[in-house]
Each structure stands twice: as C-alpha cells, then as structure tokens.
Amino acid sequence: MLYKRTHMCGELRLADEGKNVVLNGWVAKARSLGGLVFVDLRDKTGITQITFNEDVPAEVIEKAKSLRSEYCVGVKGVVRERSSKNPNLPTGDIEVFADDLVVYSTSETPPIYIRDDDNVSDDLRLKYRYLDLR
Template sequence: MYRTHNCGELRMTHVGNEVTLSGWVQKSRDLGGLTFVDLRDRYGITQLVFNMDENQELTSLARKLGREFVVKAVGKVRERSSKNANRATGDIEIEVTSLEVLNEAKTPPFTIEDET
C-alpha cells in the first residue's frame, strides 16, 4: 500500500495513528541528531522527522534523499513542538519508522513549488 492518507489531510485528530505517506521530497534539513524532510504530494506537504538516537540507519538514509526523490514513509503522527501556521498540516509531523525510496531524481534546475 502506497498511502493510507495524503500529505494534506493529517491534523491533530490523527496524533498517535500510524500512517503511510508517499510523495516527492520538497526539501530536507539536517540539524545534527534530527533530520527533517518535507514530503509533498498533490494535496499538500507534511513534515517527516528522523532521530539519529533512535534509528541511525534510517536517519542516514534520510540524509541521502535529494529534492524530488519519490519516497514512501511509514510512521506515527505526533504533535509538532514548533508549529507552522503557514501550513495546513503545520501542527503535526510524522516520526518515521520505515522509509522506502521508490525513485531517485536528478536535482532539478529550479525548485518546484506552487509559486513557480
């Protein structure tokens, strides 16, 4: 199964649920022990979080993801400590327990966003 939900529908009511999401890597941020990946599909963007202390192998894989890679992520919905009011899914994030790269991509010459 490629998804149980889409990237634009998860809210606080889903906290604690295990979900499967699929989409494109919008961007990633490596903050030492934590890696954050914004996963995008046609419905929205959801933040994925990887913790080096909890799973080194999974976090190492997440650090290798490039923009526009297609991935499938399984994990638990949790409340974000720093909320993003600019995003419909800004109150939650996915603590990833499984990650599968479905397709790699060459880095595009420009960022693919709604504004471009």
C-alpha cells in the same frame, strides 16, 4: 518494497495524533541538524513534515540524510503534535515521526523550481520552458 499509502500528506491534522500512517510522495526539502533529519514530503494534496530522530535505526537515518529534492519516497511513522507550529501550512500543527523510509526513485535536482514566487532569470526559464510550463 512498496508501502501502501494510508493517508495523503495534506489531509493529516491534529485529530490524527497517535495514528500510524504510511505516506508516499516527493521530497520538497530535506535538512539535517545533528542527529535529527527533517523532510518536507509533498504529494498532490499538500506538504507534511517528517522527522527522523535518534530512535530510528542508523541505516534509516543514513538514508534520510541522503535525500534530495524530488526523490520519490515512502515513509512509515506516527503522527505527533508539533512543538513549533507552522501557521503557513494546513498541516503545520503536526509532524510524522518516522519509523522507516523507502526510496522508490532518485532524481536529479531540477534546474528551476516550479513555484510562482521564484526569481528566475528569463534566459533560464526559456531554456527550461518545458519545466516552467507545467
């Protein structure tokens, strides 16, 4: 199933609280903390935190726990105000409480992450220069 996007990750703000949204993008980071799963979803406009809690069906939680970096996914959910705000992100005031998750495509974890602040050895950068140059 393919979800039709209603919003971009980087455009959601506190004014959107309570809206049902559909986001598509790539997993930037996923962390599982007991019954909660947090996913940073990235698209070309920015990053939004997605939260999966015990209110969603068990199969959705299991899918969320299996997410890895660079998986391409679609998420349906409701925008809520974040209890612990992140001032480092434009979307740091909100999070999306997910109702459903679709994994469009899996991916191998890249050998290097494409960021300016990474301390990657020159040998590794040279070996994967086709990734480093993009």
